[in-house]
Amino acid sequence: MRRRTTGAAVLTLAALALAGCGADSSASTSARPELKVTGAYMPTPSMDTMAAGFFTVTNSGGADTLTSVTSDLSDDVTLHSTRDGTMEEETSFAVPADGTLDFASGSNHLMFEKLTHRPKQGEKVSVELHFAKSGTLKISMPVQSATYNPKTGH
Incomplete structure (x- = not known):
């Protein structure tokens, strides 16, 4: 049971990290033109x-x-x-x-x-x-x- 919980935690952290990367890239494309x-x-x-x-x-x-x-x-x-x-x-x-x-x-x-x-x-x-x-x-x-x-x- 402990292994499944650890695996789920790792997958959750990886998903959050990827979501964070996506937010950063969309922020740069929505930056105001200069x-x-x-x-x-x-x-x-x-x-x-x-x-x-x-x-x-x-x-x-x-x-x-x-x-x-x-x-x-x-x-x-x-x-x-x-x-x-x-x-x-x-x-x-x-x-x-x-x-x-x-x-x-x-x-x-x-x-x-x-x-x-x-x-x-x-x-x-x-x-x-x-x-x-x-x-x-x-x-x-x-x-x-x-x-x-x-x-x-x-």
Whole structure:
């Protein structure tokens, strides 16, 4: 009888320990996102009606989702991905916990359509990024040369 009681106690302790591990991991995934946006820019548009935008979101907290983008430059700002050379409109982008979401030339990007005006190099475009958990982040997107490369700064 004593062996059965000891075995049951060990199983109970193991179950409690596993439940505790599960609670810890769910706590980390439910942590509040801590977002920072860097490297934002817009290449000088080659057309009067359309422009692209790029930036990086760094998250040092729990997961979040970029759900939409708004700007005074356009009433029609959409999220796009590019895979194997094909551009596709997206409804949202996941921002991983303790990770990054990159919007870069040839990859994920913003499309500004039906521009209110054609921005020139040196201007700054106001953009609002809307996140599911973090709310709205306002950024200023400087307009760079059409051939700007953030890796070289030219």
